[in-house]
Amino acid sequence: MIKVQFAARPERWTTYAPALKSAFEQAGLEVDLRRDHPPCEVGYVVYAPNSELQDFTPYTACKAVLSLWAGVEKIVGNTTLTQPLCRMVDPGLTAGMVEWVTGHVLRYHLDIDRSLATQDRWEPVVPPLAQERPVTILGLGALGAACASSLSRLGFPVTGWSRSPKDIAGIRCEHGDDGLVRALSRAQIVVLLLPDTPATENTLNRASLALLPQGARIINPGRGPLIDDDALLAALKTGQIAHATLDVFRIEPLAAEHPYWAHPNVTVTPHIAAETRALTAAQMIAQNIQRGEAGQPFVNQVDRQLGY
Amino acid sequence: MIKVQFAARPERWTTYAPALKSAFEQAGLEVDLRRDHPPCEVGYVVYAPNSELQDFTPYTACKAVLSLWAGVEKIVGNTTLTQPLCRMVDPGLTAGMVEWVTGHVLRYHLDIDRSLATQDRWEPVVPPLAQERPVTILGLGALGAACASSLSRLGFPVTGWSRSPKDIAGIRCEHGDDGLVRALSRAQIVVLLLPDTPATENTLNRASLALLPQGARIINPGRGPLIDDDALLAALKTGQIAHATLDVFRIEPLAAEHPYWAHPNVTVTPHIAAETRALTAAQMIAQNIQRGEAGQPFVNQVDRQLGY
Numbered sequence: 001m002i003k004v005q006f007a008a009r010p011e012r013w014t015t016y017a018p019a020l021k022s023a024f025e026q027a028g029l030e031v032d033l034r035r036d037h038p039p040c041e042v043g044y045v046v047y048a049p050n051s052e053l054q055d056f057t058p059y060t061a062c063k064a065v066l067s068l069w070a071g072v073e074k075i076v077g078n079t080t081l082t083q084p085l086c087r088m089v090d091p092g093l094t095a096g097m098v099e100w101v102t103g104h105v106l107r108y109h110l111d112i113d114r115s116l117a118t119q120d121r122w123e124p125v126v127p128p129l130a131q132e133r134p135v136t137i138l139g140l141g142a143l144g145a146a147c148a149s150s151l152s153r154l155g156f157p158v159t160g161w162s163r164s165p166k167d168i169a170g171i172r173c174e175h176g177d178d179g180l181v182r183a184l185s186r187a188q189i190v191v192l193l194l195p196d197t198p199a200t201e202n203t204l205n206r207a208s209l210a211l212l213p214q215g216a217r218i219i220n221p222g223r224g225p226l227i228d229d230d231a232l233l234a235a236l237k238t239g240q241i242a243h244a245t246l247d248v249f250r251i252e253p254l255a256a257e258h259p260y261w262a263h264p265n266v267t268v269t270p271h272i273a274a275e276t277r278a279l280t281a282a283q284m285i286a287q288n289i290q291r292g293e294a295g296q297p298f299v300n301q302v303d304r305q306l307g308y
Numbered sequence: 309m310i311k312v313q314f315a316a317r318p319e320r321w322t323t324y325a326p327a328l329k330s331a332f333e334q335a336g337l338e339v340d341l342r343r344d345h346p347p348c349e350v351g352y353v354v355y356a357p358n359s360e361l362q363d364f365t366p367y368t369a370c371k372a373v374l375s376l377w378a379g380v381e382k383i384v385g386n387t388t389l390t391q392p393l394c395r396m397v398d399p400g401l402t403a404g405m406v407e408w409v410t411g412h413v414l415r416y417h418l419d420i421d422r423s424l425a426t427q428d429r430w431e432p433v434v435p436p437l438a439q440e441r442p443v444t445i446l447g448l449g450a451l452g453a454a455c456a457s458s459l460s461r462l463g464f465p466v467t468g469w470s471r472s473p474k475d476i477a478g479i480r481c482e483h484g485d486d487g488l489v490r491a492l493s494r495a496q497i498v499v500l501l502l503p504d505t506p507a508t509e510n511t512l513n514r515a516s517l518a519l520l521p522q523g524a525r526i527i528n529p530g531r532g533p534l535i536d537d538d539a540l541l542a543a544l545k546t547g548q549i550a551h552a553t554l555d556v557f558r559i560e561p562l563a564a565e566h567p568y569w570a571h572p573n574v575t576v577t578p579h580i581a582a583e584t585r586a587l588t589a590a591q592m593i594a595q596n597i598q599r600g601e602a603g604q605p606f607v608n609q610v611d612r613q614l615g616y
Binding site for chain 2: 015092095096098099100102103104106107109110112113115116119120122123124125126127128129130131132150153154155252253254261262267268269270271272275277278279280
């Protein structure tokens with residue numbers, strides 16, 4: 001029986017424990033998964049950055065620490081950790097992002113909010129077809145490209161924009177400053193999937209928001225700093241932007257007094273679009289425990305010098 | 309200048325007039341589109357069944373009546389109509405249905421209603437992946453098959469059911485009575501796209517609703533009579549069915565006092581999923597006027613004996 005400690009915030013247990021147990025069983029592993037094994041008996045630690053576990057000294061029998069998240073910046077410098085550390089590379093994260101972005105683009109496209117708000121009258125408004133609804137995706141990395149292809153398959157005319165030139169089948173690819181002007185000027189819905197770098201901060205600001213057609217809608221599952229929040233609030237006030245769905249923020253959780261919460265034309269979602277997914281993450285964890293038990297090298301082991 | 313009369317309910321004008329004008333222009337047709345030409349000067353009538361126009365006798369110069377809808381049962385027996393009658397075969401109808409069904413399946417899948425209802429607290433609930441959300445589509449005609457393929461491309465495990473056997477790539481196809489039991493027993497979301505025939509009436513009834521896993525969701529963009537409404541209301545009361553989104557009803561518009569309107573777990577939409585779409589319908593109309601002006605046979609001309 002392999003003793004595995006689940007070191008993450010308590011509320012994760014409900015989501016992850018069943019997925020992990022099922023993945024262990026499917027992998028033929030006999031695992032005792034708990035939150036409170038005696039540290040010296042633990043074979044593997046399943047770890048999330050906000051866990052209370054910070055001192056790995058007593059974990060003398062531990063063969064590896066397996067992170068539930070892709071980002072390991074909060075643990076990689078922990079000098080009490082001498083065991084192999086593996087980060088999460090979760091195929092479910094891309095799939096989940098595609099589902100979330102496609103769902104919210106279709107929500108805007110079909111005006112589902114209006115359907116939900118008019119449950120007292122028969123007032124048919126037929127939405128246009130996707131082919132009449134240009135969508136622009138800022139950022140064409142793995143996530144942006146996958147979302148662009150999904151929306152294109154549904155018939156949306158998709159423009160993608162990235163800093164450097166890209167070529168994706170069925171997507172009108174723009175790049176550079178001129179390309180951003182073209183990409184924004186034709187977008188009824190804009191999806192932000194750029195990385196968070198000094199160059200991308202405030203990509204949507206007063207000037208770039210003004211380039212959009214009036215009444216455009218914004219979806220941000222990328223990073224909070226991509227948007228100048230004051231500029232967005234001003235554009236929502238004038239109607240230049242009709243609605244925004246925001247999943248990420250400069251400070252999370254979003255402060256209770258932030259104007260986004262009560263704004264009638266803003267939907268706040270609590271950073272759920274790009275979360276590691278229990279099902280596929282559990283399969284990755286089980287695979288690494290299998291490898292550890294078989295004496296094989298771990299996959300996605302972090303280079304502690306490089307930091308990832 | 310070709311005089312075309314728009315004979316449909318006044319509220320259609322806003323949607324269709326711009327689409328028709330644009331389609332005429334793109335087709336190189338010089339058209340004067342109005343709702344009130346003198347009947348004897350009208351060259352073509354664009355027609356919807358609920359129009360006030362019933363007596364075609366004064367339309368002596370009319371070359372064809374072009375229906376905006378696929379169904380012509382309300383006009384096909386009109387003996388004052390001696391001109392060719394063309395029904396609508398609208399590629400946009402299938403596209404629109406796929407968009408609407410995919411949007412509402414993703415809405416249920418991502419629990420977007422919950423997101424919209426919790427705009428006062430940061431409470432992350434990560435949805436499962438589409439691969440964990442089995443969807444069953446009852447009816448595998450042109451619309452059902454297209455929706456099944458769209459959902460399958462997004463990762464949903466899709467089961468389709470039809471009276472007779474079908475074979476669609478990527479879709480688990482069931483048929484017959486035994487197949488219906490299997491198709492329903494594994495569905496978290498059920499989409500109804502069966503035709504309205506004596507054999508399909510009350511396909512979802514007390515017995516078949518009980519076959520679904522508890523908490524299943526129903527989406528009906530097909531036909532009202534496919535559902536036994538009393539049985540659905542009872543299943544919603546017990547929680548056997550968690551939610552229903554209904555676009556079609558036995559009597560439309562749905563009566564103001566119908567319990568569906570105020571039900572917290574029912575979303576009523578006013579028969580908008582499968583409507584003829586202005587953009588593509590206008591292109592079809594323009595094409596037929598072009599053919600009429602060139603002396604070519606009309607496409608989709610109705611056989612008045614057969615009735616379609």
